[in-house]
Amino acid sequence: MAALTSRLWSCFMPPKVEKSPDAIKFGIFGAAQIAPLTLIIPAKSHPEVVVQAIAARDRSKAEAFAKKHGIPEVKNSYDELLSDPNIDAVLIPLPNALHFEWAVKAIRAGKHVLVEKPSTSNAEEADILFNLPELSQPNAPVLLEAFHNRFFPSWHLFTSLFDPADVDHVHSESMIPWWGTKETDINFQYNLSGGSIMAMGTYNLAALRLAFGAEPVECLSCETEAFTEGPQKGCDWNFKAKFRFPGDRIGEATTTLKGPTWWTPSTVTVTTREKPVADSKLPNTHEKTQSRHIVLHGLIHGVFWHRIDVTDVYTVRDRESGRVISKNQQKTSHKAYTFKEAGGQFANLPGDTHWMSYRYQLEEFVNKIKGRKTQYWVSGEDSINQMKMIDMAYEKSGLGPRPTSKAAL
Template sequence: MFSLLNRVFTSFSPPVAEKKKDAIRFGVLGAAKITPMALITPAISHPEVIVQAIAARDRSRAEAFARKHGIPEVRDSYEEILEDPNIDAVFIPLPNALHYEWAVRSVRAGKHVLLEKPSTDNETEATILFNLPELSLSQPNPPVLLEACHSRFHPALHKFLTFVHPPDVVHVHTDSMVPWWFVGKDNLEYNYKLGGGSIMALGTYNFAVLRMIFGSEPEECLTCTTEVLGDGIHDQCDYTFRAQFRFATGIGEATSTLKGPLWWKPSEARVTHREVVIPDKTLPDTQEKVRTRQVTLHGFMHAVLWHRIDVQDSYVIRSIVSQKPVKKWVESSSHKAYTYEDAGDAFAGLPGEDWWMSYRYQLEAFVDRIKGRKTPYWVSGDDSIKQMRMVDMAYSKNGLGLRPTSSFR
């Protein structure tokens, strides 16, 4: 219990790192509530990150935010941040419908961009954004653009994937939620014009995990049911959804809700593999050994708080001819990975502390890319485009319609 409390406390109150002379200076577009967790707190312990400036639609709001979080400079507009030669990178936590425009503007201004998920409102916007000529590797020192789907960077998810064999996956269930009191109906999540909806707010986490588990893209959205407030105002924004996707080897399920029960239930990804034959030279030629595996990751969204990876292998020794079982048994194990050292040999030697949030691991990767260093994991532009394609598939299937496309070009 002490280690848990110490880990969580340090996550939110990390040690202050001495900043290097060539630290990356961030400008923040908007005084969003996600910014402290997504950037400000992780930056405290990163020696190569300084949160330098912020702008918001309301300067007084930006000033109050800057005072509270120790940001030294406040600007009158987003444009002022983009025009500042001393700002190296921008963090964009704006409403979803504004991600595309301000990411494009930032890239064209030569800034590196850490862009809150989902990257855009739909695949059309993502395709334009991630194919901007300014991002081409043929350009000298092109900006780094990353969709900030933070959970994908935590070692727990990568440890979990070491137990998954994508060609054998036949079914995946994922779920995520926030309690009903967390999001009010006047929040952005219920505003269609600003890209609201539970699929946009939470479902993108589920979709990303599904794609990583199957190691491929969904071929079809089979079903997608939603629940809406039905008040004539918020009818295009789902507060709950349940979707089924067909992948090449099996079915992936995703469910999320903005109206969960009072207490927070950890997110979950549960993977079922097909039955496979396990070579065993100790068996007679008339028998075979088969295994069916189920792997569950509890807490894939905020793994630093708590997570557990459960592996359950069900074995059968049976007659090859009659298929009659001779022996059955189950082997179970549980695992955790708070650092990349815990995640497996492929990640040995990589930096990390058990108190690092997924946001801190994400920031590490972002900085490493800017500095030209190798990263253990990355979300490519092509990946982000495919992610929005999956979101569009769900909204097309449920009849609520795609989130609106910006007219900005």
């Protein structure tokens, strides 16, 4: 318990480092609650990142936020932030409906962009954003959808434990307890592109795509509970969806923003098909197969609840009749807060026990800006496909995809 407490303390209170002369200066759009996790805390331990300025629609909120987090400058508007030549990059943690507009404007202003997920309101916006002509020019700005959990060592260890081609079924779930949300939250505002699929569900849908190593062929079903009146009308607070992937493999995802009182970790569970394995101790009349059941606990925030449970099922059958002769299981568990702990091909990658997923993400974002090699990246094509899957679910649910903004077109 002492070790856990110490690690959690260091995650939220990381050691401060001296900043390099050519550090990337960030501006933040809005006094968002997620901004400290996404950027402010991880920036403390990164020598090449300085959080320089913030702008919000309410200047008084921006000033209070800046004072609380030690941000030197407060701008009068988002446009003023973008026009400052001293700002190299921006974090966009605004409500979903504003991601597209301000990401486009930031790219056109020559700023590197770290945009919260989901990157846009729908696939139409994503296709425009990630294919902006400015992104294909020499010395183009860097654009990244902030899927922080995919940069964490536990995710890479998890995916190293199976071959996507062998995956037969995937299930992913997440939740926020009822007391963690209220109807006035941006996640429940339709005009801000709210909804459980947009909020937590995007993590779960991404887990299916990545585990299968493929895009869904169709959404077989998407059951939702949603508001039917007021500004919340059309916003789902929970969903359960089933997708068909190539090879008639099934992926299922579920999320609720009004869950039970006790908060439980997000998970993704992968089940592989049976594969023959050699066993010299068996007679020729017998055959042995192996299937694997892998559960990643703490899919979204690996620093909490994190564990990977692996169950290997070995089955011996009569080769002619198919009769099961014996079946046994072997169980193992793993944890990886650093790449060293993940081992294998990851062992020499940078990291520390106080690095949260956001810090690993920031490391790669800076590497990309600096022209250095990145070990992992979320491509524009990946982000477009992610929004296509979200649209697919909303279309099947009958609620329809979130509306497109015309502000930046």
